[in-house]
Amino acid sequence: MGERKVINKYYPPDFDPSKLRRERRPKDASKQIKVRMMLPFSLRCGTCGNYIYQGTKFNSRKEDVEGETYLGLRIYRFYFRCPRCASEITMKTDPKNSDYVCELGATRNFEPHREEARQEEDAKRKREEEEDGDAMKALENRALDSKREMEELHALDEIKSANSRNAKLGTRDVIAALRGATGEAAEAARRDEEDEEEVRRLRDLRSKSVRRIDEEEERAHRDRLLAVGSGFAEGAASASAPAARKRTLGVSFAVKPKAAAVVVAKKARREEEEVEEEGAGTLAGLMGAYASSDEDSG
DSSP states (O other), X not given: OGGGGOXXXXXXXXXXXXXXXXXXXXGGGGGOEEEEEEOSSOEEETTXXXXXXXXOEEEEEEEEEEEEEETTEEEEEEEEEOTTTOOEEEEEEETTTTEEEEEESEEEOOXXXXXXXXXXXXXXXXXXXXXXXXXXXXXXXXXXXXXXXXXXXXXXHHHHHHHHHHHHOOHHHHHHHHHHHHHHHHHHHHHHHHHHHHHHHHHHHHHSOOOOOOHHXXXXXXXXXXXXXXXXXXXXXXXXXXXXXXXXXXXXXXXXXXHHHHHHHHHHHHHHHHHHHHHHHHHHHHHHHHHHHHHHHO
């Protein structure tokens, strides 16, 4: 196992170090440092269109940017390659915004939070410019801010009160509320179904073809009914008029003559029986009155 851990290398007897080829390094190679880092933002390669996402690890070369500083802070440039097409991409630090800038070989993807921050910064700067030298505008802005703050506090209080009420509810209360909501929904659905059924029934009834009765046919039918109920002409006419035709939604339906005659005959027979019963009762009353008068006279 000792030969595996040897440090010295074998040099043949004819080895000549002067014949070794030297690597040509760039002039600024001494200023570049190899570092391994993670991509601070997502970008798209400008050569092959490959998306490189934030957090991707890669080896890069770091160097100082000559002639560029921010408040005495040095700015660094990083060189790395696309993992698909091996094209070189460069980016540099941005200490002013605490960020990085994609410089060459790729484009940075859109980031919504950065856009929101930029808009907020623009609005703040615009407000400061408006309030500069204008006391009334500053007073109006402060009044609007206080009003907005009061509205937010009121909404927060409502949320807190609703949460406190919900916290006091038990399992039974929640089940009862759910059942009530379900019952109301079922009742509303039932009413809607009944309304739809009624509309459908009226539509079907309207679509049916109904034959209307002529005035002459109606007059002849009335005369036949009066002839059948002899002796009760006036009563039969008044009673058979509503039974002779049935009106539904302004439409007249004819009744068969035989059925009308049977109805009138039955009604006439019923009225005769009632008259006979009334006459019998009246005769019995007269006899009773006559008997009582004889006893009183005796």
